[in-house]
Amino acid sequence: MIRFKVYTRISEADPKVYPAGLAGSVHLAYKNESGDQIPLNKNYGILFVKGEISAEDTIVPMGIRNPRIFDQGNGIINIYADIYHENGEPVTEYTGKVFLWKTTDLIHFEEAGIVDKDSLPVDSASDELDIGSSVAQNAIRYWTPITCTGVKIPPSYRYAGRHRIHALYCKDPRE
DSSP states (O other): OEEEEEEOOOOOSSTTTSOHHHHSSBEEEEEOTTSOEEESGGGOOSBOOOOEEOTTSOEEOEEEEEEEEEEEETTEEEEEEEEEETTSOBOGGGTTEEEEEEESSSSSEEEEEEEEGGGSOGGGOBSEEEEOHHHHHHHHHHHSOOOOOSOOOOSOOOOOOHHHHHHHHOSSTTO
16 A cells, blocks of 8 residues: 545745646645655646636636545545635635545546535545555556656766677677
8 A cells, every 4th residue: 555645735936936726736646665755747736626717708717725535435536625716715606515536546537526525425535545556556657757768878988999889788799
């Protein structure tokens, strides 16, 4: 089992660095063997709530706060969160309601939409959940960027002939 955490980020002082619309999304992290929390997706959000269209025909950005995660059973993991305006004000028409996502793998998510908070087992929900190793490892691989894909060349190398250079890149220098 690997412990996963759901959270939102606080918007930075400079909104160009990490605007509130991105900060108000579900972020995922896991705890490694040392107990360190490792953010996934480069610490960017993974789940976003859709904005709405105003009476003036403009987009009203929405965000979330207080994300929670729980195991529904049958391999289904639920994540829900309170809905807020991008400026941090709660959305009054959604009082007592939350936005819900469902997943079986922490990679592909289904929007269940806005639901009554009372219909969920809020007592068993938390900001952390132990996930089975297979699902957890797949999610970690998916949400972690690939690094070091190039060939490493020594910082200095004394030229000793074509075959010695070739040996750096081939198993058999006679190829």
